[in-house]
Amino acid sequence: QQQVKQSPQSLIVQKGGISIINCAYENTAFDYFPWYQQFPGKGPALLIAIRPDVSEKKEGRFTISFNKSAKQFSLHIMDSQPGDSATYFCAAKEETSGSRLTFGEGTQLTVNP
Amino acid sequence: DTAVSQTPKYLVTQMGNDKSIKCEQNLGHDTMYWYKQDSKKFLKIMFSYNNKELIINETVPNRFSPKSPDKAHLNLHINSLELGDSAVYFCASSLSGPDIQYFGAGTRLSVL
Numbered sequence: 001q002q003q004v005k006q007s008p009q010s011l012i013v014q015k016g017g018i019s020i021i022n023c024a025y026e027n028t029a030f031d032y033f034p035w036y037q038q039f040p041g042k043g044p045a046l047l048i049a050i051r052p053d054v055s056e057k058k059e060g061r062f063t064i065s066f067n068k069s070a071k072q073f074s075l076h077i078m079d080s081q082p083g084d085s086a087t088y089f090c091a092a093k094e095e096t097s098g099s100r101l102t103f104g105e106g107t108q109l110t111v112n113p
Numbered sequence: 114d115t116a117v118s119q120t121p122k123y124l125v126t127q128m129g130n131d132k133s134i135k136c137e138q139n140l141g142h143d144t145m146y147w148y149k150q151d152s153k154k155f156l157k158i159m160f161s162y163n164n165k166e167l168i169i170n171e172t173v174p175n176r177f178s179p180k181s182p183d184k185a186h187l188n189l190h191i192n193s194l195e196l197g198d199s200a201v202y203f204c205a206s207s208l209s210g211p212d213i214q215y216f217g218a219g220t221r222l223s224v225l
Contacts, residue, residue: 032212043117043203043216044156087154099144099161099207100169101214106154 003027004092006104013111019077021107023090026071030092034101035064035075038087047088048075080111116140119204119217126194127225134189134220136204144168145187146205146214147179156203162187163209191222199224 005024013019023033034049050057050064050073057064063076077084090104117138126132138145146169147159161169162181176192187204204217 034212038154041218043205043218045216046213049212089156093212099146099163099209099212099214100158103156106156108154 003102004090004104006090006107008107009105010108011110013080013109015080015082015111015113017080017111019080019084019109019111020074021088021090021109022072022074023092023104024070024072025092027092027094027102028071029094029096030102031095032093033064033066033073034091034093035062036089036091036103038089038106040086044089077109080109082111082113085109085111117204117206117215117217119202119220121220122218123221123223125223125225128194128196130194131190131192132194132222133191134202134204134222136187136189136217138185138204138206138215140206140215142206142208142215143184144207144209145181145184146207147187147189148203148205148216150201150203150219152200160187160189194222194224196224198222 035047036044037047038044048059048062061078066073088107091101120135144163146161159173160179165181178190181187201219201221203219205214207214
């Protein structure tokens with residue numbers, strides 16, 4: 001069963017717009033929530049991550065919003081640029097699982113110029 | 114100076130053949146992984162090794178056998194390849210405890 005549900009599957013945004021990708025989880029033991037960015041022909045790379053003791057983390061144009069009670073977290077990309085066009089994966093890890101990451105299904109983001 | 118390198122980048126082979134994919138990391142990490150990414154981009158972990166010891170072994174056919182000769186290398190051998198094995202295989206590494214996984218560029222396997 002899919003423990004981390006991600007939506008939408010694909011997203012098209014105009015340059016300068018805000019891109020929002022949502023993830024939901026069931027396992028309350030998850031304690032680390034990273035987002036990975038994957039460009040075509042490349043491996044995923046860590047973009048930004050959050051732990052459940054904070055509700056928001058911002059790094060440049062990228063922000064994670066975290067709602068522990070709703071078991072949801074989202075990635076916001078402000079002032080989206082064509083160079084942001086990539087596949088984005090949310091993920092989650094629980095402390096007792098060692099290094100195992102559970103990934104969402106991915107969102108293909110296209111930012112039109 | 115690539116951190117996680119996989120070879121080959123592309124692999125085209127016939128059904129029934131046996132093939133290997135190699136992975137090496139120069140980051141000094143003690144944990145390495147193999148992931149399979151299908152045509153829908155879904156990333157699924159297959160195996161993980163920590164200090165050459167198998168710690169994650171998902172439900173993967175026995176035809177897939179990982180081998181870790183040392184902490185810096187994790188190879189994947191696949192026997193009797195099937196059409197459904199066609200995918201992109203990613204190697205990754207991390208330090209145990211800390212959470213950042215570093216991925217290689219992937220090996221695109223096509224089984225004809």
